[in-house]
Structures are given as structure tokens and as C-alpha cells.
Amino acid sequence: MTSGGRPLREVGEEALIEQIARLVATTCPRVRIGIGDDAAVWRPHAGHELVVTTDTLIERIHFRLEWTDWATLGHKALAVNLSDIAAMGALPRLAVVDLALRGTERDRDVADFYRGAQALARRFGVAIVGGDTTRSPLGVAISVTVIGESPRDGRPLLRRDAGRPGDVIGVTGPLGLAAAGLRVLERGLKTLDGNPVMQERYHRPEPRVREALLLRRCGVRAAMDISDGLLGDLEKLCRASGVSAIVDTLRVPVPNAVKWGFPDWEELALRGGDDYELLFTAPPHVFARVQRAFARAGMLPPRAIGQLIEAGTAGPVVQLRDAAGRCRPVEARGYDHFRAG
Ligand SMILES: [Mg+2]
Structure with missing residues (x-):
């Protein structure tokens, strides 16, 4: 029995979530963050x-x-x-x-x-x-x-809407491994050249809890995890924060196993999901503090991959910048559970 309405395939996941958010909107002051964050x-x-x-x-x-x-x-x-x-x-x-x-x-x-x-x-x-x-x-x-x-240190939790123009965009680790692992599995292989690291990342992601706590202690305010792909998830952060972003393609960390195994490795790194690294943004002096703190803690320092800028009149957009400094806007749509089916 159907009663009007549009098929979810056409509505898409994001618009559906916005509809739901309106239906359950609350004014309870104790709800600090409702639908729309991690x-x-x-x-x-x-x-x-x-x-x-x-x-x-x-x-x-x-x-x-x-x-x-x-x-x-x-x-x-x-x-x-x-x-x-x-x-x-x-x-x-x-x-x-x-x-x-x-x-x-x-x-x-x-x-x-x-x-x-x-x-x-x-x-x-x-x-x-x-x-x-x-x-x-x-x-x-x-x-x-x-x-x-929340840890009891009085610092604010990390949120998607706290990105500001001028912030450096960082990621806590390499991207594309999990998407490459899924490709290997889809080909019916157990490993690619005997290297299990890609399927391992796809099957057993490591939540970056410790990294996030350290980011927060350093004064980072804006973050989300990368579950649906870097560009799609960055677009969500940009829209929540009302800013645009430039990603320097060459600075996105991609493991050699992914580069050597797949001609479209850049696509896997930029749009492949399931890596579960953290994407965060912070002013340059906070980012420098983060890198020092990670190094002191014996952890792999996050990589700077770009910068947040003021959104133009068209609203928040994500752009990719190549080695020659040329920018192009990206169709940043990440994985959509309803359109994909
Ligand atoms: Mg998430």
C-alpha cells in the first residue's frame, strides 16, 4: 500500500535525513547536538x-x-x-x-x-x-x-559545524586502503600479491579514539570520521560549517600498495569509503601543535591535505587543486545508501 510521496531512490539519503530531523526537532536545551553530526x-x-x-x-x-x-x-x-x-x-x-x-x-x-x-x-x-x-x-x-x-576537561566536543575559513584540513592516516581491499574481495581474491593490509583495513577498521582525544586536547574543534569517502564527507563538514574547501590532491596520503595495485588509486583515496580515519580542521597554529603532540606521543602525525576558505555566493563547495595549482570543483557526493541500490 502506497500513499503518495516520492521514492527514496529519488529523494536520496541526505534529504531524507533532513526530513526526519524536522519531524523530531527538539527544543530541549540539554540536547547539545541532535541529528546531523557523527x-x-x-x-x-x-x-x-x-x-x-x-x-x-x-x-x-x-x-x-x-x-x-x-x-x-x-x-x-x-x-x-x-x-x-x-x-x-x-x-x-x-x-x-x-x-x-x-x-x-x-x-x-x-x-x-x-x-x-x-x-x-x-x-x-x-x-x-x-x-x-x-x-x-x-x-x-x-x-x-x-x-x-565527554572527558572531564571542560573542552568542547568535536563537531562538524566548527570548521572556519583559514583552517588547515587534516587526516589522521592514509586513505584508499579499505576501498582497495573491497576491490580485491570483489575480484574473488584473498590478497593482492600476498599483501593482506588492504582487506585487513576493510574488514577490521581501527577506531581513532586515542587520536581524537589528542586532537581535542590540542584545541581542535571540528572533526568527523571518514566512512563514506574523503570528498563526500568533507563536503558534509563544509556544509555544516558554511565554508568551502580546497584539497591538494598530491598531499592526500595514499599507501604504495594502493598506488601500485590500482590505476584509479586516486579515486579510491578520494572517494573510497570505509577507512575510518578522522578528518579534522584547525587554525594553522593549532595544527602545528597537533603535529608536535602526535610526534611526542609516538603516533603518526596527521597530514595536512588542504585548507578551508570562505564559501562563495554559490554556497559551500569542495575543490581539488593539482600540482600546477589549478583548481577544479568536484562532484563530491559520497556513498548514498538509497541512490546506490
Ligand atoms: Mg561518522
């Missing part, structure tokens, strides 16, 4: 903020059981949520897991799933405290919700 933020009392996020993985859309094992799936389902908590500069604390299963699985599959999730949870001090199991004859669906909290 996670929502609620302030139960002054000086303390709770952060909540949720993410769903669907069989044959986000994973294939012939490409992965259950422990890896447990890792990934939790990791993508921890990444959204990291994107806020918050500490993940609790997780609940909803599993919709065909019913043909083995109890050992579910045990393996939880072992994979628990191993990651333990590393980040997260307690898995509940959830739901249900039957789903058409395929497996995994939904994880994570609650985190």
Missing part, C-alpha cells in the same frame, strides 16, 4: 556530556558472509560505532548489540561474533551490556548502539 550529545548536567550513536550492517550490502568470518564481523560492527564516538572526541563506554539472524547459523557463529566484538570493546574500555536477538529470514542485520561521554 553522534548526538546530551548534557544531563553542567560539565558532563553523554554521546550516543548507532549504526547498522546489513548482509550483502555492508558485508558478505563468504568474505568474512563472524569474529571479524563482530569487530567491524562495533568499530564503526566507536569511530563515530571518536569523531566527537569522546570516550566510548557502553554498547548494546541487536542481532537479526536467519536461524540457520550455529551458536558458535554468534559466540565468535561476540568474541570479535568483545576483544575490541576490551581494548577501548567499552562494556557490552545488552541488546536484542531476533529472526530475520531474508538475511543477517546487525545494529550496534554506543554511548560515550
Whole structure:
């Protein structure tokens, strides 16, 4: 039964989310950040903020059981949520897991799933405290919700709308690995030239919680995680902040394994999703402080890949600048869950 309205394929994910945001708009002053960031933020009392996020993985859309094992799936389902908590500069604390299963699985599959999730949870001090199991004859669906909290240091959480003209754009690590890993899997290969690093990144992303906390301590205000591809995600940050961006293509860090394995490596690095590195922006003096702090902590310093500028009359746009200094605007659309199908 249909009752008018437009097909979601035409509406697109982003416009749909805007519609939903209008329907559930709240004026509660304790809701500090609602729909539209990596996670929502609620302030139960002054000086303390709770952060909540949720993410769903669907069989044959986000994973294939012939490409992965259950422990890896447990890792990934939790990791993508921890990444959204990291994107806020918050500490993940609790997780609940909803599993919709065909019913043909083995109890050992579910045990393996939880072992994979628990191993990651333990590393980040997260307690898995509940959830739901249900039957789903058409395929497996995994939904994880994570609650985190702000560190008690009085600094603001990281948000998408805090980017300012003049900010340096940084990324916490190389891009394109996960998208290259997906290509390898799609070709029916286990590895490319015996190098497992690309599929490993696709299957087992590492949430950048520690990196985010350090960014925040250095005074960074604006960040998000790169889940749908650098250019699409940067466009979201730009629109939230009301600024434009220039990305120096040559400065985007791309591992040699990706460059050597794929002629369109630039596309994989700029538009490939699933890397779960952090994208952030900060004034130059804060960015310099970040690089010193990472080096002191023995961590790989973030790379500067471009700059935020004032948005023109046409509104926020993302441009790519080549080695000769020529700029071209990009069609920055990231992965859209409804258009893609
Ligand atoms: Mg995110």
C-alpha cells in the first residue's frame, strides 16, 4: 500500500535525513547536538556530556558472509560505532548489540561474533551490556548502539559545524586502503600479491579514539570520521560549517600498495569509503601543535591535505587543486545508501 510521496531512490539519503530531523526537532536545551553530526550529545548536567550513536550492517550490502568470518564481523560492527564516538572526541563506554539472524547459523557463529566484538570493546574500555536477538529470514542485520561521554576537561566536543575559513584540513592516516581491499574481495581474491593490509583495513577498521582525544586536547574543534569517502564527507563538514574547501590532491596520503595495485588509486583515496580515519580542521597554529603532540606521543602525525576558505555566493563547495595549482570543483557526493541500490 502506497500513499503518495516520492521514492527514496529519488529523494536520496541526505534529504531524507533532513526530513526526519524536522519531524523530531527538539527544543530541549540539554540536547547539545541532535541529528546531523557523527553522534548526538546530551548534557544531563553542567560539565558532563553523554554521546550516543548507532549504526547498522546489513548482509550483502555492508558485508558478505563468504568474505568474512563472524569474529571479524563482530569487530567491524562495533568499530564503526566507536569511530563515530571518536569523531566527537569522546570516550566510548557502553554498547548494546541487536542481532537479526536467519536461524540457520550455529551458536558458535554468534559466540565468535561476540568474541570479535568483545576483544575490541576490551581494548577501548567499552562494556557490552545488552541488546536484542531476533529472526530475520531474508538475511543477517546487525545494529550496534554506543554511548560515550565527554572527558572531564571542560573542552568542547568535536563537531562538524566548527570548521572556519583559514583552517588547515587534516587526516589522521592514509586513505584508499579499505576501498582497495573491497576491490580485491570483489575480484574473488584473498590478497593482492600476498599483501593482506588492504582487506585487513576493510574488514577490521581501527577506531581513532586515542587520536581524537589528542586532537581535542590540542584545541581542535571540528572533526568527523571518514566512512563514506574523503570528498563526500568533507563536503558534509563544509556544509555544516558554511565554508568551502580546497584539497591538494598530491598531499592526500595514499599507501604504495594502493598506488601500485590500482590505476584509479586516486579515486579510491578520494572517494573510497570505509577507512575510518578522522578528518579534522584547525587554525594553522593549532595544527602545528597537533603535529608536535602526535610526534611526542609516538603516533603518526596527521597530514595536512588542504585548507578551508570562505564559501562563495554559490554556497559551500569542495575543490581539488593539482600540482600546477589549478583548481577544479568536484562532484563530491559520497556513498548514498538509497541512490546506490
Ligand atoms: Mg561518522
